[in-house]
Every structure is written in structure tokens, then in C-alpha cells.
Amino acid sequence: MFELSTPDWNSVAQTEITGKCQLLPSGEVLIQTNHGELTLSISEMGVRIQNEHQFTVNDYGILVNQPSVFAASITSSSTHTQIIAQNHSIEIQHRPFAFEWKKSGEIKQKTPNDGHFVRQFRLPPMAKTPQGWLFSIDLGAEEAVYGLGEKWSGLNKRGQLIRSYNHDALGVNAEISYKNTPFAWSPKGWGLFVHTPSPVTHAVGYAAWSQRGYSVLIEDQALDIFLLDGENGAQIIEQYTHLTGRSPVPPLWSLGLILSKAYYKDVPELLATAKAVRDNHLPCDVITLDGRAWQDTDTRFAFEWDPKRFDNPAAVIDALKEQNFKVCIWEYPLVSVQNKLFDEMARKGWLLKDKRTGEAYRYKWDTSAFAEVLTPLPESGIVDFTHPEAYQFWLTSHKPLFDLGVDMIKADFGEQVEDDNMLAHNGDSGNRLHNVYSLLYNRCVYEAAEKYSKTGPFLFSRSAWTGSQRFPSQWGGDPQADWGGLIGSIRGALSWGMSGAPFFATDVGGFYKDTRDSILFARWTQAAVFSAHIRLHGIGQREPWSYATDAENAANKAIKLRYQLMPYIYNTMKQSSKSGLPVMRAMALAFPDQRLAHSFELQFMFGDSLLVAPCTNPEGRVDVYLPQGNWTRFPNKQKYAGHQVLELTLELDEIAVFVPEHHSIPIGVNVENVEMLTVDYEHTDNLPHWPDHDINQ
Structure with missing residues (x-):
């Protein structure tokens, strides 16, 4: 396992281009390096970089769509290669590998320009390490970065060191979490997605590595990186979920x-x-x-x-x-050794195996987590979904x-799945199987x-x-x-x-x-x-x-x-199903052009029309920032001008919710469960709408 520390960058093997780049019939560019062949392609999604290992390993169906590659042209010298496809251009330095990606003449992303006395770059732009692949991109002086899964601290991940690795986190008080994905984006108009089942460590302007760059360390021999192209977070999330899939609309109940x-x-x-x-x-x-x-x-x-x-x-x-x-x-996907099903599944090879014995692996729980409240769990086998x-x-x-x-x-x-001694039917084990x-x-x-x-x-x-x-x-x-x-x-x-x-x-x-x-x-x-x-x-x-x-x-x-x-x-859920946008939208996502709003990280837009500022203290105090425009308090209809911070003290049954001017909210009927509904919520035109209709609570 990679330790979250400061690596010795002098010791890593930086990637260098060792041969002439070739244009493939697919539109991809084949790049010969000291670490094997890479392919680079440009599409409506942005830029994709892969190595040959990516096509010979289990990919688990993480991607549901592949981007359509643009036709490209290349121009090479002994030190640089330029790739042009439609309005995109990529300038690549050969030794060490470094790049600059432009769209319509404007820089979208590039290798970090963090110079060093000993070497050209403090962070290797691309390298092989004992843990896997390292890849680095640039961060502007005040550039924010969002995403990387379910994390409990500041939404802006700038300055953080995060490992995309699922944990039974036993709470919401640390860096570890249950839901991770190596996908991040910036309001500056780019996203980064590592297509991998393996752990990825993200040093996001992390000063111990470099406060000027964002590096990902991918704990796998396979490499597949997307640099996504969008004007704002909503567009980049739309690109990412086009690649990895969107949710159907859940049932109304x-x-x-x-x-x-x-x-x-x-x-x-x-x-x-x-x-x-x-x-x-x-x-x-x-x-x-x-x-x-x-x-x-x-x-x-x-x-x-x-x-x-x-x-x-x-x-x-x-x-x-x-x-x-x-x-x-x-x-849960475990079967107690005390159940006859364990023996049956073990005999058929349906449980993860112990590499050392070839028998079904017997998972032993850490009983310290159970204490006085939770019942200690039995030794168990783990279902092999491969x-x-x-x-x-x-x-x-x-x-x-x-x-x-x-x-x-x-x-x-x-x-x-945390032990390299666990072996799956498809041949994967340990880190490569853990997250996926x-x-x-x-x-x-x-x-x-x-x-x-x-x-x-x-x-x-x-x-x-x-x-x-x-x-x-x-x-x-x-x-x-x-x-x-x-x-x-x-x-x-x-x-x-x-x-x-x-x-x-x-x-x-x-x-x-x-x-x-x-x-x-x-x-x-x-x-x-x-x-x-x-x-x-x-x-x-x-x-x-x-x-x-x-x-x-x-x-x-x-x-x-x-x-x-x-x-x-x-x-709102139907909208989310089509676009990938969440129902709860952080201010940086909902108001990409209003930078002041981004610092209010506990308030959010709930769909297009409800701004919610939860009360998070026993005194009932709420500071809520109203973005530019005019707003109406929901449901009591008080009017407020935007671009200001309201300091409210709420009664226990009060909420701090606001609606943009000229927005209306369809209002359903008072029922105790959806079985009592006689109204079609698929279509809201025939429903009463607030503010014309009062909320009856």
C-alpha cells in the first residue's frame, strides 16, 4: 500500500519519448516511450492517454460509452511533437515528457510549471514508480478542485492529499470514506478522470508535493487518463457521466x-x-x-x-x-463459515480464494469496532462477483x-477486499479488486x-x-x-x-x-x-x-x-437522470460564475429553484449568502435582494430556504404515503404552484 508521505522525486523514472510519434488509422497517436507504448487521442470529451496494458486487463465495465476520436495531424521534431485535431492542439516535449493542451488557442491544461534547481520540473509530468503511474497537471494560484467522491471536509480539495480507496470508515470524521472515484474537476473548465479499478492517490496542490500542481499516483500497471473538456462543473459532470453512466429515475415511493x-x-x-x-x-x-x-x-x-x-x-x-x-x-456480500451455504459456495469456487491455500478465504473482522453496541461478526467468506x-x-x-x-x-x-492474499476467479486480487x-x-x-x-x-x-x-x-x-x-x-x-x-x-x-x-x-x-x-x-x-x-x-x-x-x-430527479447533475448542488456547481458564492460550502441548491441553508448549530443561527438577483423566502414569501449575506436566527420549526425571482414550485397534496396519491406527479402543469398557492402545513 502506498504511504501518504512525501516521495523522493529524484528516484523515479520519468517518462521520455524515444521514437517518432505515429498517426494511427483510428485517429489516435502512437507514442513510443521508455515505459512502453502510449496512445493519445482527442475527442469531444477532451484528451485521453492510455498505455498498452489497458487493453489486456479486466476493466469491469466501468465505462458505458467510448468517445468518438477526432481525426488528427502530427508534426514532429527531435524535441517536440504537435498534435492538432479540430480546434484542439497539444504540444508535447519529448525529454522528459511534458505537454500543453490548447482549445481555440486558449490553454486548457498543461504540465505544472513548478521549476526546480535540480531538474526541470519539481513534480515529474509522467513517471513510473514502484507503486504505479504518476501523472501531473497544473494548478493556477487560486484554482479550486472539486469531486473525488464522498468526502467529509472542505468541498474544495485544494491543499489535500486524498486516496481513492473505499473504507468501512466508521464515521464521517476523517479522510477515509465509503464512496470514492478518481474524478475531479475545476471551475476553470477541465476535469480529470482516471479510468481504473485501482487505488489512486491525489495530491491536489498538496504543498508537501507541490502547491502548484495536481498529481495522481495510480496503483496499477494499466494507464487510462481522461482530461475532460467543459466550460463549468455541470458540463464536465455531464461528460464524466456520459462515459461512466447515469442513474435511472427511482420510483416515486x-x-x-x-x-x-x-x-x-x-x-x-x-x-x-x-x-x-x-x-x-x-x-x-x-x-x-x-x-x-x-x-x-x-x-x-x-x-x-x-x-x-x-x-x-x-x-x-x-x-x-x-x-x-x-x-x-x-x-452484505459475506457468508458466515457457520452456515452450510459457505461450504457449498466454497466447493463451487464462488467465494474469493486464499492465494496461499487455494481454499475459500476466511475473512476475520476487526472486533475493536463493535465494542458494546454492535454484535461481533463471524468469520466469513466473501462472494466472488467476478x-x-x-x-x-x-x-x-x-x-x-x-x-x-x-x-x-x-x-x-x-x-x-483488502488483502493481497485474496484471489478472484478472474485473476485479480488485492488493490485491483478492492474498489471495484x-x-x-x-x-x-x-x-x-x-x-x-x-x-x-x-x-x-x-x-x-x-x-x-x-x-x-x-x-x-x-x-x-x-x-x-x-x-x-x-x-x-x-x-x-x-x-x-x-x-x-x-x-x-x-x-x-x-x-x-x-x-x-x-x-x-x-x-x-x-x-x-x-x-x-x-x-x-x-x-x-x-x-x-x-x-x-x-x-x-x-x-x-x-x-x-x-x-x-x-x-428534479428526472433532470438528474438526463444530465448527471445531482439533486443537491453545491454553490460552486450551481453558480459557477459567482465566485463569492463558492465559499459557502454548507448551503446548496436543491434542484433549480430552492436554495437551502441548513442550520448546523443548537442556537438556530444561519448565515446564508444569496447570489446575485432577487430572492423570495420559502414558504413565507419575504423578498430579498441578492448579493448579500443574511444573518438569521431561526425558531426550531423554521427553515432557511429561498427561491429565485420568477421561479415557481409545484406543490403536492398532503398524504401519509404515496399509495394515497390520486394525482399524477409525472406532469406538474395541473398542480398548484407556490407562490400563487400557499403551503398548507
Whole structure:
């Protein structure tokens, strides 16, 4: 594993061009180097650089589209080569390799101009290292960089050292996270995407390497880099998601409240909770049976209901259906050695193998994470999704669950492929399999939902990699139940959205270290109303009536508003499905030309028409920047001029939401679940619209 430290750049083997560049019939340019053959191509997407290894390894279907290559011409001298294609030109220096890419005469990207006393460049423009390929591009003095997956700290990654490597992060308090992708972009009009399953380390203006450059270290022998071309973040995300795929529109019922906790211990508690939801008239569409709620922890996961608690699972599902609940159940891609399924799958070669023995690998959990709260998990095998038969078995094993009436799967974990001793059926292991395993897992479970669900496919996954945005939706796992957990969750949602993933949900109220903070719960609920999906979840109760009365009232008011906004949210999701834009849009994404707005990283646009500034402190204080133009407070219709910062103090049941002048919001009806709807939310022309129509809460 690459250590996040300062490498010795004097010792790396810089790439040099060793022969004449050749134009191929495909339009690509073949480049002979001391590190083998490279191809460079120019397309409507921008510039792509690949090596020969890229075509001989498992690519896992990360790309769903290939760019159309422009016809090019080349001119070479002994020291430089120029490539021209349409209005693009690339000037390449031979020794060491360096480049300058221009579009219509303007520089789009280039090798960092960070001179050094000992060598021409402080950062090698391109090099082979013991860990893999190094590639560097330039950063302007104040240039921001966004993306790189679900990250909890500042949205602008400038100055950060980030490793694209999925972790069971156990919270939102560090650099590690569950959902990563080696895709980043700048408001200056370029994006960088590394097409790889392998870990990538990003030194984004990281001063210990170079504050003037952005370097990626790709821990693979294969090289496939896209430099994307767009005027702003929205265009670059559109390019990236054209390459890696976009999400279908989730079913309407998934927009409703998802109720969960870790966990309902038995059937009486589950049914009592469902009854209380309806008795209290809480709008809610989904109730969740978490891992221990329906599985025997010692023998999971084998698609089996715990016989000690569920002698008749169908009756339980029917009882929930009678109350208009959709049902979500939990799974993970591991099989306990205590279950007979382990031996069966091991015999057929359907589990990852131990390189040393050739037998099924036995994964041992780090029990320090479980402490007093979570049950220690058994030694387990890991499903090998690279094995076609294992993949198909896992997919079809979902059929009895969907036949029973289950509506959605919460696909947990997927970060456990961490050992180079693990070997997959396709020959990959360790780092090359670790990240992409999440994509294979997401794809398998979503395809099962597509094939067998009676109410429309929908997936909740925690771990994700490039392309996982094609299988909606994802949630941010395990935040601490405090204000920092709320703030980290908002940043994680926005960062994931800036990385090409349109849909996200948080654990409302926080997952662990719950202190029953009623104000925090109310504010978290209000913030989550303005996310693609909303789920109340954590260790302990998350029903609003389990908190203080004023917090219960504030949360109920917010959730009712959520249901009235469903037609707006649903149509925003349709837009996201077409463009790749997230539902929650950070200010740098929503207002690319208003630089002052970019520094307000906790507020966001929710679709085109709602600016949301969540309250992230117990005092109710909110500072909200209104971009240029005129704005109306939602829903009370106060008027404000833009280009100013408002300092607000909110009552517990108040929200800070604003609408641009001349925008209107379609308003749905007050219902307690989507089964009660008699209105078509596919078309909003016949619905009442705010501000002409008052919100009735």
C-alpha cells in the first residue's frame, strides 16, 4: 500500500519519448516511450492517454460509452511533437515528457510549471514508480478542485492529499470514506478522470508535493487518463457521466420517508412501530429491517429469515403491506463459515480464494469496532462477483425475497477486499479488486431488483466506486450523532454529488453516540428534507415522538413539507437522470460564475429553484449568502435582494430556504404515503404552484 508521505522525486523514472510519434488509422497517436507504448487521442470529451496494458486487463465495465476520436495531424521534431485535431492542439516535449493542451488557442491544461534547481520540473509530468503511474497537471494560484467522491471536509480539495480507496470508515470524521472515484474537476473548465479499478492517490496542490500542481499516483500497471473538456462543473459532470453512466429515475415511493433503526429486535417491536407511525399520522413509505432485525448474526448472510423470530415471514410482510408500507431489508456480500451455504459456495469456487491455500478465504473482522453496541461478526467468506455463476446465484437468490413482498435492498458493506492474499476467479486480487468490488456488488443487487421487484427497482448502497451512480441510490454511513456528524454528512452528500452521483441520503439524527439531542434531530430532519432520499436511522429510536415535543413538531412539519415537495423533487430527479447533475448542488456547481458564492460550502441548491441553508448549530443561527438577483423566502414569501449575506436566527420549526425571482414550485397534496396519491406527479402543469398557492402545513 502506498504511504501518504512525501516521495523522493529524484528516484523515479520519468517518462521520455524515444521514437517518432505515429498517426494511427483510428485517429489516435502512437507514442513510443521508455515505459512502453502510449496512445493519445482527442475527442469531444477532451484528451485521453492510455498505455498498452489497458487493453489486456479486466476493466469491469466501468465505462458505458467510448468517445468518438477526432481525426488528427502530427508534426514532429527531435524535441517536440504537435498534435492538432479540430480546434484542439497539444504540444508535447519529448525529454522528459511534458505537454500543453490548447482549445481555440486558449490553454486548457498543461504540465505544472513548478521549476526546480535540480531538474526541470519539481513534480515529474509522467513517471513510473514502484507503486504505479504518476501523472501531473497544473494548478493556477487560486484554482479550486472539486469531486473525488464522498468526502467529509472542505468541498474544495485544494491543499489535500486524498486516496481513492473505499473504507468501512466508521464515521464521517476523517479522510477515509465509503464512496470514492478518481474524478475531479475545476471551475476553470477541465476535469480529470482516471479510468481504473485501482487505488489512486491525489495530491491536489498538496504543498508537501507541490502547491502548484495536481498529481495522481495510480496503483496499477494499466494507464487510462481522461482530461475532460467543459466550460463549468455541470458540463464536465455531464461528460464524466456520459462515459461512466447515469442513474435511472427511482420510483416515486422511494422519495417518501424511510424509517429505520439498528435494530427492531423482534416482530412485536417492528409491528408496534409500524402501527405507531400510522397512529401518529407520520408521513412514511418504507420501514427497514436492518441486519440483525431479520437475520441470525452468527449465520448470516444466506437470504434466510431468523427462524427463532420469524416463523412466518410472509405474515409479517403482509401485515406491513396492509398499512401501506414498502419493506426494505439489509444484506452484505459475506457468508458466515457457520452456515452450510459457505461450504457449498466454497466447493463451487464462488467465494474469493486464499492465494496461499487455494481454499475459500476466511475473512476475520476487526472486533475493536463493535465494542458494546454492535454484535461481533463471524468469520466469513466473501462472494466472488467476478465468477459468472456466483454472480448469477447471488442475483437469483433475491427472487424469493421480492416474491414475498420485499421492495428494496439496503446493500451494506463491500469494503472488505483488502488483502493481497485474496484471489478472484478472474485473476485479480488485492488493490485491483478492492474498489471495484463495490461496483460489482451494487450492480448485482440492482439487477436483481430490476428483474424481480414488483414496485420498481431501488437500491440503497453504502460503498461505491466509479459507475455505482448507475444503481440508485447511496447513503452516507455511520455519522456521529452530533453537530459535526450533521456537517460532515452535508459535505459528504455535496462532494458525492460533485463527483457525478445524483442521489444521496444521510442517517438522520446520526448513527452512533446518540445523546437524544432533540434540537439536533429536528435540524437534521429539516436538512434531509432537501436531499434526494430521506431516512431516519441510527442506534436507538428515530421516530419523532421519541424526542421532545417541540422537536417532534418541527420534524413532523418538515416531513409533511417533504411530501408536498414530491412533484418538484421527482421532476428534479428526472433532470438528474438526463444530465448527471445531482439533486443537491453545491454553490460552486450551481453558480459557477459567482465566485463569492463558492465559499459557502454548507448551503446548496436543491434542484433549480430552492436554495437551502441548513442550520448546523443548537442556537438556530444561519448565515446564508444569496447570489446575485432577487430572492423570495420559502414558504413565507419575504423578498430579498441578492448579493448579500443574511444573518438569521431561526425558531426550531423554521427553515432557511429561498427561491429565485420568477421561479415557481409545484406543490403536492398532503398524504401519509404515496399509495394515497390520486394525482399524477409525472406532469406538474395541473398542480398548484407556490407562490400563487400557499403551503398548507
